[in-house]
Amino acid sequence: MSMDFDAIVVGAGAAGGIAACVLAEAGKRVLLVEQGRWRSHANSGHRDHLRNHRLQAHGINTGPYVDGHPRIFVDASGETHVVRPHDDGYHNNASTVGSGTLLYGGLAWRFHPDDFRLKSRYGVPKGSSLVDWPISYAELAPWYERAEWEIGVAGHDGDTNSGARTRGYPMPPLPPKPSTAKLRAGATNLGISTFTPPILINTVPRDGRAACVQCGSCVGFPCPSDAKNGTQNTVIQRALATGRCEIMTGTVAERIATNARGRVVGIDLIDMGEGNAEIRRRITARAVMLSAGAIESARLLLASATDSEPHGLGNNRDLVGRNLQGHYYPTVFGLFEDEVENSHGPGVTIATTDFVHGNEGVVAGAMLADDFVMLPAIFWKQALPPDLPRFGLKAKHFMRDNYRRVSQIKGPVHEVPAPDCRVTLDQTCKDRFGRFVPRLSGVVHPETLRTVAAMHEKAEAWLEASGTIRTWGALPAPRLSAGQHQAGTCRMGDDEAISVTDPFGRVWGHPNLFVSDASLHPTNGAYNPVLTIMAMGFRNSDNLAKML
Amino acid sequence: MPSATFLALLDRIIPVDEWPSATTSGVDRFILALWQSGADGSAGSAAAGLEELDKLASHAGYASFADAPEITQDTLLEQVAATVWFRQLCELAAEGYYANPGNGANPDAISWHMIGYKHGLPEGPDGPPANRSEARMGKLWA
Numbered sequence: 001m002s003m004d005f006d007a008i009v010v011g012a013g014a015a016g017g018i019a020a021c022v023l024a025e026a027g028k029r030v031l032l033v034e035q036g037r038w039r040s041h042a043n044s045g046h047r048d049h050l051r052n053h054r055l056q057a058h059g060i061n062t063g064p065y066v067d068g069h070p071r072i073f074v075d076a077s078g079e080t081h082v083v084r085p086h087d088d089g090y091h092n093n094a095s096t097v098g099s100g101t102l103l104y105g106g107l108a109w110r111f112h113p114d115d116f117r118l119k120s121r122y123g124v125p126k127g128s129s130l131v132d133w134p135i136s137y138a139e140l141a142p143w144y145e146r147a148e149w150e151i152g153v154a155g156h157d158g159d160t161n162s163g164a165r166t167r168g169y170p171m172p173p174l175p176p177k178p179s180t181a182k183l184r185a186g187a188t189n190l191g192i193s194t195f196t197p198p199i200l201i202n203t204v205p206r207d208g209r210a211a212c213v214q215c216g217s218c219v220g221f222p223c224p225s226d227a228k229n230g231t232q233n234t235v236i237q238r239a240l241a242t243g244r245c246e247i248m249t250g251t252v253a254e255r256i257a258t259n260a261r262g263r264v265v266g267i268d269l270i271d272m273g274e275g276n277a278e279i280r281r282r283i284t285a286r287a288v289m290l291s292a293g294a295i296e297s298a299r300l301l302l303a304s305a306t307d308s309e310p311h312g313l314g315n316n317r318d319l320v321g322r323n324l325q326g327h328y329y330p331t332v333f334g335l336f337e338d339e340v341e342n343s344h345g346p347g348v349t350i351a352t353t354d355f356v357h358g359n360e361g362v363v364a365g366a367m368l369a370d371d372f373v374m375l376p377a378i379f380w381k382q383a384l385p386p387d388l389p390r391f392g393l394k395a396k397h398f399m400r401d402n403y404r405r406v407s408q409i410k411g412p413v414h415e416v417p418a419p420d421c422r423v424t425l426d427q428t429c430k431d432r433f434g435r436f437v438p439r440l441s442g443v444v445h446p447e448t449l450r451t452v453a454a455m456h457e458k459a460e461a462w463l464e465a466s467g468t469i470r471t472w473g474a475l476p477a478p479r480l481s482a483g484q485h486q487a488g489t490c491r492m493g494d495d496e497a498i499s500v501t502d503p504f505g506r507v508w509g510h511p512n513l514f515v516s517d518a519s520l521h522p523t524n525g526a527y528n529p530v531l532t533i534m535a536m537g538f539r540n541s542d543n544l545a546k547m548l
Numbered sequence: 549m550p551s552a553t554f555l556a557l558l559d560r561i562i563p564v565d566e567w568p569s570a571t572t573s574g575v576d577r578f579i580l581a582l583w584q585s586g587a588d589g590s591a592g593s594a595a596a597g598l599e600e601l602d603k604l605a606s607h608a609g610y611a612s613f614a615d616a617p618e619i620t621q622d623t624l625l626e627q628v629a630a631t632v633w634f635r636q637l638c639e640l641a642a643e644g645y646y647a648n649p650g651n652g653a654n655p656d657a658i659s660w661h662m663i664g665y666k667h668g669l670p671e672g673p674d675g676p677p678a679n680r681s682e683a684r685m686g687k688l689w690a
Binding site for chain 1: 560561562563565567582587588622625629634635638639641642643646647648650651659660662663664665666667668669670671673674675676677678679682683685686687688689690
């Protein structure tokens with residue numbers, strides 16, 4: 001392997017894969033480092049309904065492996081747990097080339113223009129660290145468009161609340177299912193605007209790959225027709241095709257390498273090999289970009305202390321790892337007289353963005369939509385009415401009669417960040433490589449829970465207006481929220497005193513150290529965040545390519 | 549060898565009707581395999597719970613829970629319905645009954661026919677085969 005790189009990108013997920021592509025196509029020599037391995041439907045598409053990224057009852061379907069990769073989780077009552085990758089509290093991201101983009105449902109939202117200015121619109125709730133983004137929707141819009149066309153989104157211009165668009169989508173939207181018309185009629189009754197949500201899935205053959213075959217197990221698994229557009233089958237392929245990008249899989253970053261003056265010179269890597277044959281080496285580069293996710297990117301900065309930054313790189317103001325956030329998903333189920341579900345994936349067919357802002361008495365809101373096809377075991381665990389016994393013929397007959405008659409409305413609440421929700425380095429627990437593991441602690445800000453309750457009511461009203469016989473769904477309890485859509489731990493900003501990086505993800509005080517993933521998000525939007533991570537990935541790596 | 553009480557209880561958790569009961573669908577083997585592998589830690593509390601059920605049955609005049617008629621079994625079962633061990637057992641029974649056949653129960657994905665779930669996969673309900681080197685304890689399996 002060559003040892004002479006312009007840039008090392010740590011993490012081959014949504015933003016990291018894009019960085020490898022943009023840098024390599026700009027003529028730079030790039031090393032893309034990934035803890036996981038190459039995975040596909042053929043080698044990892046086994047449909048284990050109890051071990052996947054939608055239900056991790058007894059394991060998982062990508063790395064990190066169950067043994068050797070613990071984390072410490074402090075729960076809402078303050079109790080500390082050692083957790084494994086499939087356990088509650090781990091807040092896992094898929095460890096594989098493409099990361100979550102290999103397995104996701106691929107909802108492809110642009111954030112709302114006011115999602116970038118929550119502080120300006122709502123003020124700062126007590127105890128929160130709410131800020132505006134340092135950039136506007138208008139600044140990100142061309143990069144959103146690039147992500148939509150280069151990764152591949154199916155959709156239509158039906159969102160009356162979205163920011164300005166200058167171009168449509170490259171593919172037509174997903175087809176409806178039996179519940180769609182009922183939910184549309186219910187929304188119309190309430191004066192709610194609806195449309196088909198945009199998604200990173202081929203609805204027609206594109207980019208040399210087939211269209212979606214509408215299998216009944218989409219989110220959480222690799223795609224049987226390779227119709228899901230992730231970074232592993234788009235930009236990473238382009239990066240490798242340049243001949244200037246090398247990818248090291250099965251390799252973890254031990255720490256960011258620095259010289260005697262504390263300046264970043266590369267990465268200290270551990271190649272896992274097979275068995276216990278670990279190979280450790282330092283690889284140097286002119287720039288380092290961390291795209292390992294909000295927990296692992298923060299962990300790497302914290303684990304790379306120097307004499308001048310004894311608490312971690314970029315952490316002299318104790319900001320790295322703070323403001324960990326994700327998405328609470330208020331969810332309401334509704335039982336219909338007719339069959340409304342047909343197992344045709346992906347399953348998301350209708351959304352509204354009317355409640356993203358402007359909800360009386362609460363901060364922000366959520367996009368609300370129906371959901372992906374539920375695996376039967378997941379339906380049993382999550383979708384049964386609270387008063388239904390979990391045994392006997394009543395339970396069995398509810399499954400028999402109503403699996404196809406239950407629909408749901410849910411949505412990702414734009415959370416109010418709290419500085420006490422954070423990643424730190426645990427001081428005792430180590431992983432199989434001897435690295436101190438992330439310690440996750442904190443409880444979501446109370447304002448977020450108020451918005452959750454408000455969105456729950458909206459979802460319930462929508463279902464009730466759509467002809468349901470009954471609805472149900474519990475309000476979620478206070479907890480740390482980073483299990484879905486982790487973000488916020490290395491927030492970018494204009495002011496060095498209250499941010500970890502500049503508006504292009506460059507760590508303050510370090511000319512050649514960058515973060516590019518959802519760690520940068522000052523707030524995480526009222527939508528699934530992956531298209532924003534991708535747009536930011538294009539923007540920030542384009543900036544880096546010009547600097548190198 | 550699974551106890552008669554265990555088997556009888558599973559078939560009251562998921563009783564037979566026009567579709568198979570829990571044990572007909574292999575749920576007992578699925579749960580025992582999870583317990584034997586250590587992937588699920590509820591075996592001890594379940595064993596104690598089954599003993600408790602047998603005691604309740606003996607108070608009601610039967611040699612064991614399995615010897616009681618179904619209607620009595622259901623009455624006895626109501627007495628433990630709120631316990632943690634029983635709820636965990638219901639959870640495991642449902643996992644086996646409704647998961648993919650490759651998990652050891654639900655042959656021919658028969659419960660999916662019952663509820664109307666269609667897998668839509670070219671390879672069948674389990675999709676492609678599991679990767680043997682990874683699908684084991686400590687790698688991808690707990």
